[in-house]
Amino acid sequence: MATLMENEAFMAFTTYATIVILKMMLMAPMTGYFRFSRGAFSNEEDVSGKSAEEKKKLLRTHPDVERVRRCHQNDLENIIPFVVVGLLYALTEPELSTALLHFRIFAGSRICHTIAYVGALPQPSRGLSWIVGMLVTFSMAYRVLSTVLLL
Structure with a gap:
């Protein structure tokens, strides 16, 4: 565990993973807010x-x-x-600046995606933010596979 705490890429990952997980968790209360404020419920027991x-x-x-x-x-x-691929990626001990770039771009893309989705912004805003996040995850997966591939 002490070794992980010395891995700067891992520490950066924990920060950005926490940010996007919290963002994801906040979507549930936001859904509840919209249900109550719009008077639109999906289950019989809700009413x-x-x-x-x-x-x-x-x-x-x-x-x-x-x-x-x-x-x-x-x-x-x-x-x-x-989160899964990013954890594996951080454990490959990538250069910190490259890791931060991956993590920041992903977090930014998910925040932009949410703004575009909830704000009903015109396409391609939502699609572009989604594809950027996917490309970041694939880039990290490539690094993991190219670093540790043992077939």
Whole structure:
């Protein structure tokens, strides 16, 4: 463990991994906020105690809620691979400046992706931010494989 604490790339990784994980975690309360503020609930138990007419009105989808929910799903599909690959990448002891570039670009791309998704910005803003994050993860995966490939 002491050796890991001396690995600057690993320490940088823990910082940026924590940032993107917290960003991902904040999407759940944001979804709840949009559900309540838009009066759009997806489950019967969310509107228990309401009259049949109120339930009918509240059990619906809303574009804002769906956009935030899909953004959260996209985070799960991209941040989890980043964390796994980024950990392996950091353990290859890459040059700190290169590691920081990878981590910063990924974190920035996910933040831009969220702003583009939730703000309903026109394409290709969301698509570009998504592809940048994916390219960073693939770049780190390439480094891992090229460093430790033992076939």
